[in-house]
Amino acid sequence: MTAPTAEIEDQPADWASVRGGIGDRIFSGAALAAGLTILAALAGVFIFLLAKGATGFSKPAGVYGPHAESFLGYVFPLLVGTFTASIIALIIAVPLAFGIALVISHYAPKWLSAPVAFVIDLLAAVPSVVYGLWGAFFLAKKLVPMHDWLHATFGGWPILGALFGEPSTAGRTVLTAGIVLAIMILPIITAITREVFSRTPRLHEEAALALGATRWEMIRMTVFPYSRSGMVSAVMLGLGRALGETMAVTMVLSVGFDLSWNIIAQSSPTSIAANVALKYKERSADLLNVLVATGLVLFLLTFLVNFAARWVIGRSERRMAR
Amino acid sequence: MTTVQEVQERVHIPLVHPRLPRTAPVIVAGIAVALGLLLLVLGMGLVPAVVIAAVAHLVVLPLWSVFVEGRRGATDRMMTGLIWATFLVAVVPLVSLLWRVVAKGAGRIDGTFLSYSFFKTQVDQPVGIYHAIIGTLIITIGAAVISVPVGVMAAIYLVEYGKKNKLAKAITFLVDVMTGIPSIVAGLFAFAVFTLVFGPAYVSGFGGSVALSLLMIPIVVRATEEMLMLVPDDLREAAYALGTPKWKTIVRIVLPTALGGILTGITLATSRVIGETAPLLLIAGATDRTNMNPFDGAMTTLPVLIYGQNLRGDAPAEAIAWGAAFILIIIVMVLNLVARIVGKIFAPKKG
Numbered sequence: 001m002t003a004p005t006a007e008i009e010d011q012p013a014d015w016a017s018v019r020g021g022i023g024d025r026i027f028s029g030a031a032l033a034a035g036l037t038i039l040a041a042l043a044g045v046f047i048f049l050l051a052k053g054a055t056g057f058s059k060p061a062g063v064y065g066p067h068a069e070s071f072l073g074y075v076f077p078l079l080v081g082t083f084t085a086s087i088i089a090l091i092i093a094v095p096l097a098f099g100i101a102l103v104i105s106h107y108a109p110k111w112l113s114a115p116v117a118f119v120i121d122l123l124a125a126v127p128s129v130v131y132g133l134w135g136a137f138f139l140a141k142k143l144v145p146m147h148d149w150l151h152a153t154f155g156g157w158p159i160l161g162a163l164f165g166e167p168s169t170a171g172r173t174v175l176t177a178g179i180v181l182a183i184m185i186l187p188i189i190t191a192i193t194r195e196v197f198s199r200t201p202r203l204h205e206e207a208a209l210a211l212g213a214t215r216w217e218m219i220r221m222t223v224f225p226y227s228r229s230g231m232v233s234a235v236m237l238g239l240g241r242a243l244g245e246t247m248a249v250t251m252v253l254s255v256g257f258d259l260s261w262n263i264i265a266q267s268s269p270t271s272i273a274a275n276v277a278l279k280y281k282e283r284s285a286d287l288l289n290v291l292v293a294t295g296l297v298l299f300l301l302t303f304l305v306n307f308a309a310r311w312v313i314g315r316s317e318r319r320m321a322r
Numbered sequence: 323m324t325t326v327q328e329v330q331e332r333v334h335i336p337l338v339h340p341r342l343p344r345t346a347p348v349i350v351a352g353i354a355v356a357l358g359l360l361l362l363v364l365g366m367g368l369v370p371a372v373v374i375a376a377v378a379h380l381v382v383l384p385l386w387s388v389f390v391e392g393r394r395g396a397t398d399r400m401m402t403g404l405i406w407a408t409f410l411v412a413v414v415p416l417v418s419l420l421w422r423v424v425a426k427g428a429g430r431i432d433g434t435f436l437s438y439s440f441f442k443t444q445v446d447q448p449v450g451i452y453h454a455i456i457g458t459l460i461i462t463i464g465a466a467v468i469s470v471p472v473g474v475m476a477a478i479y480l481v482e483y484g485k486k487n488k489l490a491k492a493i494t495f496l497v498d499v500m501t502g503i504p505s506i507v508a509g510l511f512a513f514a515v516f517t518l519v520f521g522p523a524y525v526s527g528f529g530g531s532v533a534l535s536l537l538m539i540p541i542v543v544r545a546t547e548e549m550l551m552l553v554p555d556d557l558r559e560a561a562y563a564l565g566t567p568k569w570k571t572i573v574r575i576v577l578p579t580a581l582g583g584i585l586t587g588i589t590l591a592t593s594r595v596i597g598e599t600a601p602l603l604l605i606a607g608a609t610d611r612t613n614m615n616p617f618d619g620a621m622t623t624l625p626v627l628i629y630g631q632n633l634r635g636d637a638p639a640e641a642i643a644w645g646a647a648f649i650l651i652i653i654v655m656v657l658n659l660v661a662r663i664v665g666k667i668f669a670p671k672k673g
Contacts, residue, residue, distance in 0.1 A: 127597020244504020
């Protein structure tokens with residue numbers, strides 16, 4: 001049975017291609033070329049960053065400025081700054097995003113869930129530079145009392161005390177930058193988790209409810225286990241965004257070079273992306289090579305994070321399809 | 323002999339749980355609001371009063387529920403409250419931000435602000451953001467001109483020709499990964515390419531378009547791919563049955579059917595890259611003059627102008643930054659609105 005059906009399926013394609021001839025070949029060639037262009041672009045990013053930045057890894061000590069002597073010494077504080085801001089952003093954004101995703105997928109009545117989703121999409125539509133402007137001119141000042149309060153309340157605690165040391169008087173701290181970042185990565189985490197939450201099989205949910213579960217118990221027993229990998233990859237995609245986001249950190253954070261645990265200090269190490277935006281103007285060829293090299297580090301870092309996130313989500317999709 | 327009564331006494335399972343009245347959340351919310359107002363009257367700041375009122379609501383309702391509905395019911399009440407609270411917390415910065423931009427920016431907008439550039443030919447000439455609006459338009463249109471053909475054709479390859487072969491799978495996966503490329507890396511890429519080819523001092527709007535298209539292509543591919551997959555196979559097969567070549571089927575049948583969704587996707591992608599700053603800082607530079615030639619010389623866009631004014635930091639610069647932010651937000655919102663309307667107009671007719 002299988003062989004004849006396959007033949008019938010093949011026939012119209014052959015027949016059409018005889019008549020379509022050249023047109024078909026040109027069109028399919030163009031489509032393939034476009035697909036390959038994307039692969040080439042991605043490879044090109046790596047190759048050109050390497051070509052321009054390779055020398056940046058091993059410059060004479062003077063190039064790395066007053067605060068470092070080697071590439072490692074230059075990039076390490078930047079990596080610390082990048083990760084501190086991103087982790088603060090994740091700690092704030094992830095619970096909020098999961099909550100909002102649940103509002104959209106399970107809590108809001110039908111007529112309300114589309115407007116709720118629209119409001120969150122609006123958050124994604126606001127340009128990053130406007131977030132930076134708002135964070136620098138408005139939020140930073142408003143958060144000064146909160147910084148003082150955090151220091152006064154938790155400053156004496158054994159472990160938390162290290163995080164909330166001497167507070168900044170301007171509010172342009174890594175904590176403020178992390179909060180702005182959190183708002184910016186909220187939409188992407190929400191979008192992906194709400195997608196996986198709403199794909200939970202209706203029968204699982206109804207079975208839990210029929211056994212007498214409350215709505216929250218139903219969500220814990222059916223929705224969360226089903227969407228675990230989706231939630232993990234959403235968090236990782238959020239991390240990828242936070243690592244590479246430039247303007248929020250550039251405009252909000254006041255840059256320093258001392259490594260410390262204090263996230264409300266007057267100044268903190270900036271992130272890789274923000275450092276490029278701040279330093280590119282100097283236009284000295286050596287420093288530019290170094291900046292491109294740090295960009296290459298950032299590219300590989302975000303590529304890995306995104307790769308892992310997509311791999312997790314792809315694997316779970318295959319498992320669900322089975 | 324056990325009587326019915328004895329059985330009932332031994333297995334005492336009520337069929338219904340005691341529940342709070344339906345209006346319970348409203349009553350508690352009313353109490354919380356009253357508490358918040360009282361604190362305000364007593365002279366507490368707005369933010370702490372709102373926080374205390376919210377916490378009161380989140381504590382009192384479960385507490386009441388514990389005594390009536392038991393522990394499980396109370397947990398459910400608390401989680402419901404917390405989950406709705408997450409949404410309200412997310413709305414606060416959005417409202418605050420939009421309010422700031424409108425309040426500070428709208429006042430700066432007038433005829434000269436939109437029609438003059440920063441470049442002064444006379445001492446008392448007013449300054450405006452005309453050069454940045456033009457730059458934004460040229461660079462964004464350039465990015466769209468590069469991204470749309472590549473993105474749409476790549477999506478056609480993935481859906482119509484690739485049909486899940488290894489190459490198509492690899493491209494789909496890498497497009498997903500590409501959506502996460504940091505914008506500054508795209509800028510560094512364009513910077514590396516153009517400075518390696520044209521010498522170290524190269525700046526141009528076209529370079530900015532190339533950097534933006536790197537960010538735009540994956541969005542266009544994803545949107546187009548999803549729309550093409552929605553086109554029913556019946557349509558394609560009907561066209562084949564009439565002897566239509568495959569490419570003509572795609573151009574005349576598949577693409578028109580999916581047109582609404584594709585245009586929506588392209589518009590949304592445009593609105594995403596129009597607000598990009600970091601890549602343009604690196605490769606398109608900044609200038610005070612209106613530059614109409616994308617292939618030569620620096621070209622300012624609105625986001626770069628906002629960033630530049632933020633760096634200067636004095637009062638007139640801040641006013642210009644908010645004014646430009648207002649215009650930028652309006653452009654982005656209009657694009658989003660257009661995307662929705664276009665999606666509605668070109669949606670395939672049902673029945």
